[in-house]
Amino acid sequence: MASFEMGVQLLKNMLIKKKSYSAFFADESDALHKAFPAKATVHAGPFGIPMLWNSARNFLEKKSFEPRKTEGIAYVHTPFCESRCLFCMFYQNPYSKEASNAYTNTLIKEFELWNGRAAQNSAPIKALYFGGGTPTALEASDIRKILGAARKNLPLAKDCEITFEGRVHGFSDEKLEACLEGGVNRLSIGVQTFNPEIRREMQRLDSPEFIIHRLEELGEHDNLAVVIDLLFGFPGQKGKVWTKDLRIAAELPIDGVDCYQLNVFEKSPLNTRIKSGLCEPAATLAEAADMYAESVEKFSSHPDWHRLTNTHWAKTPLERNLYNRLAKGPSDCLPFGCGAGGKLFGYSWMQERKLAKWSDMVDKGLKPVFVMMKPQEHWTLMRTLASSVESGPFNLCEIGGNFNVDIEKPLKPVMDQWIKAGLLEKSGDLYSPTVAGQFWYVTMAQLATEALTMIISKDDSFKADPITQSVYSPNQAEAWLKTINKREK
Ligand code: SF4
Structure with a gap:
């Protein structure tokens, strides 16, 4: 199978070459297995415009004194793992106790850097997420200190969802205690698969028996949502392995499950092993689609589970999935830590990924920005559209209505074709993805965003497309753009 990046490029080339509505159309012969030749992206959303390092830093310094306007969330990154899993592109540094201690001290300084500035303190943080890497690898004393500093320096909402991500390996009772004392109310545990052979092959630590036992123990805690990630492909x-993964997950005393597709990235150790014949290929897109459909069947037919998004299922009301929901939309996200990503006023940035550089910048009192993207003028609408299509059923009249523009009309040719292809069903104003549409959700979200971007672009070759002319004249597109720009100011 081609790598994930090759698939993304294939789809991009198709869009660039066609410059027509039909570039966004799906294959009508078999929606679940062949709607599109590849996945369009990992996370859907409008493109940004890269900013030079100095202008990014100056911009952010100025903006840090402006109050936030949207619901806020915060992300804290841990750039360490005890081992590298073969498929993963998030691995940054090996873990050590000393590294944990030093990282904690600098992270606390970064929390303090903007304390008192409006961008950090003006409005409540509704969800705080500790991701990585492996936050659960950190020493118990460091977990305590980091959570204490986050609570002291960030205006956490009373009902703030505080998620700690990681794995059960090395997550001792002492660390769990430190999390609970610090206010963590959600654990997101990366299981990926319960199969012992695949776990060994992927260099995942711990046996399925130990993981199941530990999840059962964690599930006993009141007021703590325990959520696991399962990967398919x-x-x-x-076949039977995936069926068993789903059965085990569905019966565990946990609160949520996220089932997502394995992407084989070009530079991942897994791709190297597959290419050199040391390991059999990952599932093809069509095989992955069948595995996804089986997960939908399993959880939707199970009396204890209900759906939150296209990939996410909840068993109890404890699971709110708040951070993930808000992160996809136009909300502000304050990033902390080496390699963290965040956004403010539509500007998104990645923080320095090299530990020494990140630490040096924080010590100098600088927000450690590595790369920043300026948003398109109409980014709020585009991000709202992308996150709505990504999550499940969506209402284009309502989304456009919130911005005083009609987005249903320009998107109609695409939506109609997706209905014909079997990706969507429409009832009233609501578009609901079929199981095939649910599998292709991220590609559809990206294509819908790009189709809307094209229609309002100054690209005359796209405007010359007969389908474009039938629904939207250049004058209408211009008026549309004026309204949306005024609204977003
Ligand atoms: S999957 Fe998780 S634990 Fe494994 S290398 Fe990636 S970030 Fe680390």
Whole structure:
């Protein structure tokens, strides 16, 4: 199978070459298995315009004194793992106790850097997420200090969802205690698969028995949502292995499950092993689609589970999935830590990924920006559209209505074709994805955003497309753009 990046490029080339509505159309012969030739992206959303380092830093320094306007969330990154899993592109540094201690001290300084500035303190933070890497690898004393500093320096809402991500390996009772004392009310545990052979092959630590036992123990805590990630598409996983993964997950005393597709990235150790024949190929897109459909069947037919998004299922009301929901939309996200990503007023940035550089910048009193993207003028609408299509059923009249523009009309040719292809169903104003549409959700979200971007662009070759002319004249597109720009100011 081609790598994930090759698939993304294939789809991009198609869009660039066609410059027509039909570039966004799906294959009508078999929506679940062949709607599109590849996945369009990892996370859907409008493109940004890169900013030079100095202008990014100056811009952010100025903006840090402006109050936030949207619901706020915060993300804290841990750039360490005890081992590297073969499929992962998030691995940054090996873990050590000393590294944990030093990282904690600098992270606390970064929390303090903007304390008192409006961008950090003006409005409540509704969800705080500790991701990585492996936050659960940190020493218990460091977990305590980091959570204490976050609570002291960030205006956390009373009902703030505080998620700690990681794995059960090395997550001792002492660390759990430190999390609970610090206000953590959600644990997101990366299980990926319960199959012992695949776990060994992917270099995941711990046996399925230990993981199941620990999840059962964690599930006993009141007021703590325990959520697991399952990945589908590993070499050797399709068929009975995946069926068993789903059965185990569905019966565990946990609060939520996220089932998402394995992407084989070009530079991942897994891709190297597959290419050199040391390991069998990962599932093809069509095979992955069948695995996804099986997960939908399993959880939607189970009396204890209900759906939150296209990939996310909840068993109890404890699971709110708030951070993930807000992060996809236009909300502000304050990032902290080496390699963290965040956004403010539509400007998104990645923080320095090299530990020494990140630490040096924080010590100098600088927000450690590595790269920043300026948003398109109409980014709020585009991000709202992308996150709505990504999450499940969506209402284009309502989304456009919130911005005083009609987005249903320019998107109609695409939506109609997706209905014909079997990706969507329409009832009233609501578009609901079929199981095939749910599998292709991220590609559809990206294509819908790009189709809308094209229609309002100054690209005359796209405007010359007969389908474009039938629904939207250049004058209408211009008026549309004026309204939306005024609204977003
Ligand atoms: S999957 Fe998780 S634990 Fe494994 S290398 Fe990636 S970030 Fe680390």
